[in-house]
Amino acid sequence: MKIGALQEPSFENRVSITPDVIDALQKLGFTVQVESKAGEKAYYSDADYEKAGAKILSRNEILKDSDLIISIHPIDPDSAKQIPKDKIYIGTLSPLAFPQKTKELASFGAKIFSMDTIPRITRAQSMDVLSSQATVSGYKAVLLAAANYSRFFPMLTTAAGTITPARVLILGAGVAGLQAIATARRLGAVVDVFDTRPEVKEQCMSLGAKFVEVEGAADASKSGGYAVEQTEDYKNKQKEAIAKFAEKADIIITTALIPGKKAPVLITKEMVNSMRKGSVIVDMAAMNGGNCEYTENDKTVVQNGVKIIGDSNLPSSQPMDASKMYAKNILNFLKIFVNKEKQFSINMEDEIINTCLIAESGNIRHKGILSLLS
Structure with missing residues (x-):
């Protein structure tokens, strides 16, 4: 399964995946792809990613070729349109603060997980980006x-x-x-x-x-x-x-x-x-x-x-350490999707997965967001 990490908007210095988690992601069975210059502002060069085992691709290649796309801030509508409907998008979307924007993002059809909706339970502490x-x-x-x-x-x-x-x-x-x-x-x-x-x-x-x-x-x-x-x-x-x-x-x-x-x-x-x-x-x-x-x-x-x-x-x-911490949260989150045979599956009976999957097939499924929209 291919993971694609995108470059953040111009106002953001962090990056969602850092070179130090790539080996662990590969051991889980993932291939890691990173948008060119995505880590520059956090002081991670394309060479650092390649040395760790990641592929450096353009934004369009990441969007079209990745099974699972990761960012920190919500991606722009033009990028969202390029994500195939059967793919997965993970970000920190602030859906309760921006329900209308979340609805627009959901309309493109991908499965959307928002890291800031992770329940504050003991098992989820290592994934808590907030x-x-x-x-x-x-x-x-x-x-x-x-x-x-x-x-x-x-x-x-x-x-x-x-x-x-x-x-x-x-x-x-x-x-x-x-x-x-x-x-x-x-x-x-x-x-x-x-x-x-x-x-x-x-x-x-x-x-x-x-x-x-x-x-x-x-x-x-x-x-x-x-x-x-x-x-x-x-x-x-x-x-x-x-x-x-x-x-x-x-x-x-x-x-x-x-x-x-x-x-x-x-x-x-x-x-x-x-x-x-x-x-x-x-x-x-x-x-x-x-x-x-x-x-x-x-x-x-x-x-x-x-x-x-x-x-x-x-x-x-503080982009270098903040990015490292975010990337570790992402790594720990992805671990709950992978079984011992390195097969990826979305288990809706898992409380963390069920809470964080805020939209799929073009529809919002998170009760808090639906309440705000109505």
Whole structure:
């Protein structure tokens, strides 16, 4: 069976398959084909792929000759038209954020798997692209904030006096938030963290952060590891608590997303205007509207001396390791399709496969996407 890895759009530096997973894919019985220059921005040359055993082909050859096509971002309609209807396409499609685009992609007839719909169960951890890429995002968000901050992060005692440490407020203690805590603490900042799930308190404290508790949060234990919509009463309590910490914060990192919904606004205009000049907000929910009222996606806005950086694609800024992690997720995902005889089959009784197959034969089959479309 032939796997074809495509070059990503011009704004993306990552690549979906890296040379280090090609040997493992071949042992599973796959032949690997990579679009020419697909890995260049992630510092993987065509020669690196060929040395690992992959074939370098043009985009048209990949689309027509591959049984299974892989990318990170959704492919363009012209490329989708070239995929035969009996073939398979795997990507990270954000179908709950862009249901109409997903419907258009599905109309071309291929079997479509979206890696960001993988259920958050123990068996699927090694395939979870959202978690692996969130690790990169959380790390890079703090470095980005530090680079734009007007002061030092750590406490420094110098002949010229003592510099107090930066205060960092992190909203959301998922994978990205926890990595942000760890990175900010390594840089010497004092960290406060807020999350609607009280069960993450221990994890935050173990990394050296203070956990901000607000009582009355909706139970998220049955949401598959994702955040859920909160009541208006809770939102008001939440707003008051965050406002107190935002006023003292030098850096705010926001990570809050709810699948299929606009990102909740956690940092209001009033909160931004209460922060001291030279402070920085890095909003990782920018693509879904942002957690800050001033956020604009892919832009840096300066308001009352505070920088608000909207960036939902931070993994692209660390393309080599981010690509490696994504490629490992793809490898582990493909393993569940291959039996001991190296035969490829789609077992719809497998929870992971059944959840991730969002479309086939031109029709959407994912209940969440269908609900949004209707």
